[in-house]
Amino acid sequence: MAQNQTNRSMWAEEWPAPAKLNLMLRITGQRSDGYHLLQTVFQFIDMCDWIIFHPVSDGQISLQKPIPGVLEADDLTIRAAKLLKSETGCEQGVCIEVKKNLPMGGGLGGGSSDAATTLVVLNALWGLQLSTERLMELGLTLGADVPVFVYGYSAWAEGVGEKLKRIDIPEQWFVVIKPDCHVNTKEIFLSKDLTRDSKSITIDDFIAGQNQNDCVDVVRESYQSVKEALIDLSEFSEARLTGTGACVFAQFDSEVVAANAYRSLRRKWQVYLAKGVNESPLFLKLKSGSFIS
Template identity: 55%
Template sequence: MRDPDAWQRPWPAPAKLNLMLRILGRRPDGYHRLQTVFQFVDHCDLIRFRPRADGHIERTSTLPGVAPESDLVVRAARLLQAVSGCRQGAAIDVAKRLPMGGGLGGGSSDAATTLVALDHLWETHLGTDALAELGLQLGADVPVFVRGQAAWGEGVGEELVPLALPEPWYLVVRPPCEVSTAAIFGDEDLTRDSPPITIDDFLSGESSNDCLAVVVRRYPEVAAAMGWLRGWGEAKLTGTGACIFAAFATREQALTAHADVPPECSAFVARGRSRSPLLERLNG
């Protein structure tokens, strides 16, 4: 390892926001064809890696409800080992800051950071394209986190076109519930036949989320939080939720709204990023 301190510094796994989400149809394999726009924010899980010479992969942190063997960071590390033939191991500690079941992509982001970081630390040098292909085996959102650029996404979200987007301040609010993505995509009332739009349509203001109507019907906590946030700006749902968000021109404006968040909700303020903090860590 050329950088002896590389193992010491934490690696960021940032949240993403879906600025738009349309469901165009369902594929024969049961997955849905989507159009979406991904943007990162600078609110991140932090992952530390320690080398192991015995080839063993272990998660040293505790994640309630997620067994180490099924954790995406463990699966990502083992997949990279298998494909690259690397005989090194790693102890992985994840400091979770992103809520589970919030639509922020925390698990996918953790997996992507594990692939990118260990490719660097183990010096396997697979490169971005190969790592993104590996990431798709772990989850549809993993490739966008590996590539680290805000993007227009199609397919199941893995067909990506990089975008340069404005970088406002966001207030992200987590209502007191955890939304089941499977339940939302399985709901018979979910819109599955939206006509496709273009990137220009999005840039001109078309930013609806086809999951919103089903989410607010099934989860009154999200509906209540949306009602509150609309008093501060244009409230949007990220992915299938539960998190909702609004954009602000300044950090001070976002913090003013944050101070008024209903006590039953949690929230954070973060800056939108078209380039992921993970890439800055990798190249910094």
């Protein structure tokens, strides 16, 4: 099939920008520039924002509908598209339409995932042929979580979260609660009570059950609604924090058991039922070629 015909089909598509969970988060040190050294495990879940890229003839980058409370210039999809243009000298433009489903400020990586989907799909639509590694490098300049979404697979991460190694994790069911608050990540990482000297562990240690999150104590004491969500969710399974939150989650072996917990909790909470997936829905769609007629 001709490249231009493939591109026409891709322009017409809705592209997923999936959420992620941090299944473990250890803080093992701090660099001289203030950034914290981490060990974490990322797994995608089948909750997604959806992005449509509309071709334009004037070379401009714009949003079809800005997200309330976010300046267009600050939107990560806009910044990602402009970064691609400046990096490659590309003269093409795009109007970006974001169908926002993921809660903002919840620690699920929605903005970072939107940026990554923009980088990956526009790289194809504009015929730029940048490598995944280069896209990950560009993504890191937009945010520490962007590279894993460009990488596209569950990952063991170190450094500031950018050193990634593929890891296969059981694809179980999750119940995710979004408390009615936005956790200030900077505030948490500046806290004098934050653990910064956890011992490094191995992937085998994680698989054996070492899944602590070093941020949870500080977040729980700073945000009452997160504390309450952890208590309520723990009635059904071990309740954990993703990243610095605010979202908390619990893992279940079966959809039936997870769905029962979901139904009980939704009377009080903004809650989601999701499936863990090791391969990003974005990359599954790209590989399937289902958008090609």
